[in-house]
Amino acid sequence: xxxxxAPWGAFLRPWWRIGWLSFxxxxxxxxxxxxxxxxxxxxxxxxxxxxxxGFCNALPGPEAMQLAIWLGWRQRGVAGGLAAGVLFILxxxxxxxxxxxxxxxxxxxPALGAVVAGLSLAVLVLVAEAMWRLGRRVLRSPVLLAxxxxxxxxxxxxxxxxxxLLALGMxxxxxxxxxxxxxxxGEAPMADAHAAAPRARGAxxxxxxxxxxxxxxxxxVAAIAGGNALATEVxxxxxxxxxxxxxxxxxVLPYVAQAAVETHGWMTPQQMVDGLALAETTPGPLxxxxxxxxxxxxxxxxxxxxxxxxxxxxxxxxxxxxFVPSFALVFAGAPLVDRIAAIGRLRHALxxxxxxxxxAIAQLAAWYxxxxxxxxxxxRWPLRGALVxxxxxxxxxKPSTPLFVGVAALAGLLVGW
Numbered sequence: 001x002x003x004x005x006a007p008w009g010a011f012l013r014p015w016w017r018i019g020w021l022s023f024x025x026x027x028x029x030x031x032x033x034x035x036x037x038x039x040x041x042x043x044x045x046x047x048x049x050x051x052x053x054g055f056c057n058a059l060p061g062p063e064a065m066q067l068a069i070w071l072g073w074r075q076r077g078v079a080g081g082l083a084a085g086v087l088f089i090l091x092x093x094x095x096x097x098x099x100x101x102x103x104x105x106x107x108x109x110p111a112l113g114a115v116v117a118g119l120s121l122a123v124l125v126l127v128a129e130a131m132w133r134l135g136r137r138v139l140r141s142p143v144l145l146a147x148x149x150x151x152x153x154x155x156x157x158x159x160x161x162x163x164x165l166l167a168l169g170m171x172x173x174x175x176x177x178x179x180x181x182x183x184x185x186g187e188a189p190m191a192d193a194h195a196a197a198p199r200a201r202g203a204x205x206x207x208x209x210x211x212x213x214x215x216x217x218x219x220x221v222a223a224i225a226g227g228n229a230l231a232t233e234v235x236x237x238x239x240x241x242x243x244x245x246x247x248x249x250x251x252v253l254p255y256v257a258q259a260a261v262e263t264h265g266w267m268t269p270q271q272m273v274d275g276l277a278l279a280e281t282t283p284g285p286l287x288x289x290x291x292x293x294x295x296x297x298x299x300x301x302x303x304x305x306x307x308x309x310x311x312x313x314x315x316x317x318x319x320x321x322x323f324v325p326s327f328a329l330v331f332a333g334a335p336l337v338d339r340i341a342a343i344g345r346l347r348h349a350l351x352x353x354x355x356x357x358x359x360a361i362a363q364l365a366a367w368y369x370x371x372x373x374x375x376x377x378x379x380r381w382p383l384r385g386a387l388v389x390x391x392x393x394x395x396x397x398k399p400s401t402p403l404f405v406g407v408a409a410l411a412g413l414l415v416g417w
Contacts, residue, residue, distance in 0.1 A: 015087040024126035029064035031130040054350025062285040092284020118412015119281030151359035169356035177348020200335035207332035266297035294318030
């Protein structure tokens with residue numbers, strides 16, 4: 001199933017393409033990887049892919065990027081995992097850096113706002129499409145559908161914080177799946193003849209090395225600038241956030257927004273809202289909004305540096321502190337995914353976990369749609385009309401994602417500016 005390793009050029013090309021096309025948040029990104037590596041290339045079977053998705057959902061950090069690391073490791077070992085993870089976030093990181101620099105230099109331009117509104121329409125259509133495709137696989141039985149529905153109600157009513165809800169979902173899956181396995185659907189993965197032991201040892205060594213390397217830039221900044229310097233404060237905050245924020249970007253954003261705006265005063269509330277809009281409409285994981293936060297913190301308080309230099313340095317530090325733990329965590333647990341997928345109770349627990357996470361994505365996609373389509377209490381009818389036309393076009397004609405995103409941006413420019 002995993003087969004012989006492809007030449008490096010053939011391995012890297014799809015990841016470079018996915019990095020540029022991964023609009024729409026985790027649901028769309030997971031669906032894109034499923035289509036590429038399960039349906040088209042058949043490098044991973046469905047049960048193993050879903051088990052890996054559940055494993056990544058159980059880790060702190062961006063689940064789609066972590067799934068990319070696992071898929072890369074599965075194909076080419078540690079080097080493949082590093083390459084897949086970097087290529088998954090690199091296009092979005094570059095775009096966010098350029099947009100942050102333009103935003104800080106020229107402000108929120110009307111044309112930029114109109115283009116972002118159009119891109120937001122594309123995101124809504126792509127998310128809806130991805131939720132349908134992913135939901136058919138994750139919610140593969142009435143029991144899992146019921147778990148997702150209950151999770152949606154619990155989150156909407158704010159009855160439980162997200163991490164305890166994840167734990168509860170896993171417990172229900174393990175207990176109920178052990179008693180009534182047929183109710184959870186799915187099957188164990190096929191036997192894999194690929195020798196995983198050498199890569200397991202390499203993955204463990206890589207996890208240890210990355211864990212040791214991770215704090216070094218922060219220690220260097222603290223030694224040069226001082227423990228109370230802005231750069232040290234920013235690096236330490238995002239390092240802590242990377243380890244405690246389960247549930248991906250949607251779980252971390254309220255925490256980061258409050259800290260960046262109210263606690264530390266790194267940016268204004270409007271800058272935070274604008275940064276979220278930019279991150280929602282660019283490729284890559286939504287958690288790249290943290291790069292924007294780091295950039296604005298440096299731009300707003302550059303010290304002895306030029307504002308652009310301070311912004312870019314803190315953006316780089318933020319990226320390092322945010323994403324390196326994901327590589328270390330995935331490499332540490334990657335060799336266990338096959339075992340997890342083969343054990344019924346664990347597989348059912350992760351199936352329930354995937355259902356809870358999918359419900360969270362659906363809820364926040366609906367919230368984002370409300371923000372896009374309703375402004376200042378008044379329905380934005382031109383944008384609603386454009387959304388309907390774009391959705392029908394995508395459904396009937398199935399244009400390529402780059403063409404679809406480009407037309408949506410043009411529609412926003414024509415309708416909203």
